[in-house]
Amino acid sequence: MTKEERPACIAHWRDVEGPDNSHYDGDDERMSIGAPLARHFGLTRLGIHHERLPPGRRTSYPHAESAEEEFVYVLSGTPDVWLDGELFRLRPGDAVGFPAGTGQCHSFINNSSEEVMLLVVGETAKAENRVYYPKNLDLKTKRRDWWHDWPERKTGDHDGLPDA
Numbered sequence: 001m002t003k004e005e006r007p008a009c010i011a012h013w014r015d016v017e018g019p020d021n022s023h024y025d026g027d028d029e030r031m032s033i034g035a036p037l038a039r040h041f042g043l044t045r046l047g048i049h050h051e052r053l054p055p056g057r058r059t060s061y062p063h064a065e066s067a068e069e070e071f072v073y074v075l076s077g078t079p080d081v082w083l084d085g086e087l088f089r090l091r092p093g094d095a096v097g098f099p100a101g102t103g104q105c106h107s108f109i110n111n112s113s114e115e116v117m118l119l120v121v122g123e124t125a126k127a128e129n130r131v132y133y134p135k136n137l138d139l140k141t142k143r144r145d146w147w148h149d150w151p152e153r154k155t156g157d158h159d160g161l162p163d164a
Contacts, residue, residue: 009041013050016040024061025142032059032108032118047124053079053116056164059108061139066130066147070098070122072108077116082107085134085156103151105134111163135160 017035024031038048051059062082072081074094080087081096084105090096098104100123110116130147133139134155140146 011037011040013037017050017052030057032057038124045124047120047122049120050075051118051120053077053108053110053118055110055113055115056162057110058082058160058162059118059120061133061136062105062107062160064103064105064132064134064147064150065098065100066128066132066150067100067126068123068129069100070106070120072096073119073121075117075119077110077114078112079116079118080109080111082109082158082160084153085158085160087111087158100129101151103132103153105132105153105155107160109160109162 013035016037017033020030020033022031022034023029032051032053034052035050036047037050038046053059062085072095074090074092076092079090081090082105087109090108096106098106108116108118130145130150131143132147132150
């Protein structure tokens with residue numbers, strides 16, 4: 001193997017990144033642009049994504065998960081994290097963790113004029129996991145994995161949408 005050749009266990013996120021078409025069914029709002037690194041490497045227990053978040057976009061609808069843990073690390077940019085209806089500005093080096101089952105609803109929003117890059121780590125999909133979307137209650141009748149006994153939490157008044 002020469003210096004220029006690299007083993008398959010090495011990849012740059014740009015070579016793994018998918019198309020810019022991530023959205024929820026029935027909604028044309030584009031979300032972040034992801035590079036599913038764990039899937040690329042054949043990892044089966046972890047979900048690891050490099051997420052690019054252009055200005056005016058968010059990673060997801062605000063949500064909470066019953067059985068899956070999540071961790072997000074800000075690589076670059078200054079996103080807002082939406083936590084139970086309140087925004088908190090983040091900067092590179094900030095990390096946010098979501099233990100399973102707490103009911104804390106969250107999303108990451110880019111309200112800045114610069115692209116944001118995030119490293120998102122979580123567990124792979126679990127059959128027992130349930131999801132609650134506090135700002136998208138219409139999904140309750142559309143999803144089999146709705147978290148019906150979500151532990152209600154006090155929420156602020158932010159709508160969960162990007163400013164732009």
